[in-house]
Amino acid sequence: MSRQSCSCLMPVSFLSCPPWLSVYLFCTATLLSTELKTTQGMQVTSTSPQTILKAEGESVTLGCSYALSPVDTGDLDIEWSVVSPDSTQKDQMLISYTSGTKFLHSDKTLAEGLHFAAPDPSMGDASLSISVLSSAHSATYQCKVRKSPGVDMRKVSLVVMAKPSVPKCWAEGGELVGEAVSLHCKSAKGSTPLKYSWRRERGGPIPAAASQNSVTGELKISNHSQSFAGIYLCEANNAVGAEHCRINVKASKPPNRAAVIVGSVVGSLLLIFILLVFIVLLFWKLSSRHRHEKEFSNEIREDVPPPESRPVSRHTSRSTTTTRQPQVFYRQVGGSEVSSFNEGCTHTPSNNSHRHTPVKYTPVEYDGKDGYAV
Numbered sequence: 001m002s003r004q005s006c007s008c009l010m011p012v013s014f015l016s017c018p019p020w021l022s023v024y025l026f027c028t029a030t031l032l033s034t035e036l037k038t039t040q041g042m043q044v045t046s047t048s049p050q051t052i053l054k055a056e057g058e059s060v061t062l063g064c065s066y067a068l069s070p071v072d073t074g075d076l077d078i079e080w081s082v083v084s085p086d087s088t089q090k091d092q093m094l095i096s097y098t099s100g101t102k103f104l105h106s107d108k109t110l111a112e113g114l115h116f117a118a119p120d121p122s123m124g125d126a127s128l129s130i131s132v133l134s135s136a137h138s139a140t141y142q143c144k145v146r147k148s149p150g151v152d153m154r155k156v157s158l159v160v161m162a163k164p165s166v167p168k169c170w171a172e173g174g175e176l177v178g179e180a181v182s183l184h185c186k187s188a189k190g191s192t193p194l195k196y197s198w199r200r201e202r203g204g205p206i207p208a209a210a211s212q213n214s215v216t217g218e219l220k221i222s223n224h225s226q227s228f229a230g231i232y233l234c235e236a237n238n239a240v241g242a243e244h245c246r247i248n249v250k251a252s253k254p255p256n257r258a259a260v261i262v263g264s265v266v267g268s269l270l271l272i273f274i275l276l277v278f279i280v281l282l283f284w285k286l287s288s289r290h291r292h293e294k295e296f297s298n299e300i301r302e303d304v305p306p307p308e309s310r311p312v313s314r315h316t317s318r319s320t321t322t323t324r325q326p327q328v329f330y331r332q333v334g335g336s337e338v339s340s341f342n343e344g345c346t347h348t349p350s351n352n353s354h355r356h357t358p359v360k361y362t363p364v365e366y367d368g369k370d371g372y373a374v
Contacts, residue, residue, distance in 0.1 A: 041068070042068060044064060044153065046063035051156075051157040053161060054240060055241055056133055056162050057134075061117050062080075062156045063127045064127050066145045066152065074146075074148025075099055075147065075148070076122050077096070078098075079096045079146075080143055080144075081094055083140040092110075093106070113132045114128070115129055126145055133160045140156070141157075142154070159239075161191035166244075166245060167185045169183065170184050172184065177226065177251050178223060178225075178254065180223070181220075183218070185236065195236070196215070197237075201233050201246070206232075219234075224251060230249060231247070232249055
């Protein structure tokens with residue numbers, strides 16, 4: 001009876017084989033196919049990317065949708081784990097769902113913000129959500145759904161990167177026509193690989209004579225001209241973000257070299273003149289100071305009291321403590337001059353003086369230094 005039913009289902013290609021062999025092979029294949037479909041009834045049906053790139057601070061949902069088979073009658077068991085890069089090490093369990101209960105198994109670093117995306121994972125959605133991503137979340141995750149006799153799994157690679165920081169734009173070299181100019185762009189933070197690109201916002205596209213390096217962020221202009229002037233924008237980007245900066249490039253005509261040379265000569269001569277004036281003033285100041293010190297020393301010598309001395313006289317002696325000086329008087333006696341010393345009083349001649357009229361004699365002053373009559 002079974003042989004007859006199998007022979008009814010035989011394809012035309014089997015007619016070339018012996019009848020008994022064709023019937024046997026076809027029936028065996030049909031039975032194996034039915035058994036295989038029964039054992040693989042559980043299937044994870046998610047179609048999200050196998051590799052996900054995200055920026056630090058963002059959130060992510062790792063998809064793991066599944067479909068059960070009527071033959072799957074066991075308890076539902078869902079597990080999320082981090083696959084160890086070393087095949088000899090165990091995978092790290094993160095979160096699980098068993099018999100209607102959720103369990104967290106990971107450490108605090110990975111468990112923070114970790115939860116099932118669906119309120120009830122038993123309804124066919126075992127997706128995993130991470131609220132705030134950090135570089136520690138970069139790993140390969142595995143979702144395993146088991147309901148005996150069916151079981152299926154799915155792996156997802158998560159790469160968490162840092163966005164580029166706002167780059168800094170600057171120029172090296174002058175902005176004079178004919179000179180070489182280099183524009184630079186650099187981000188202080190950001191996961192590699194970082195790529196830099198320059199474009200001109202105003203003034204049209206960048207002339208072909210300029211060359212730029214997307215790795216270093218340098219835009220090199222070997223012979224600057226007015227055609228390169230304009231506002232340039234540099235963009236730094238990686239797989240998870242981009243930032244930019246701007247710089248205004250001008251083209252100025254070079255100054256007149258003759259005027260520069262003349263200005264340099266005049267400036268040098270003026271500097272020399274100022275130095276000479278300073279030296280002359282300094283010399284005059286030192287000379288005046290020396291002359292003043294010399295005059296001051298002479299004044300000190302004139303104020304010193306004179307040394308002790310005695311006048312040449314037979315009747316009086318000059319004392320250093322006497323303020324009055326002896327005085328000499330002259331009168332004519334009998335046709336001859338007679339001198340005498342007196343203290344400055346009026347001398348009246350005796351009766352033998354032939355009664356001449358009294359004479360007031362003019363005092364003679366003495367030299368205070370040597371004591372001689374002047």
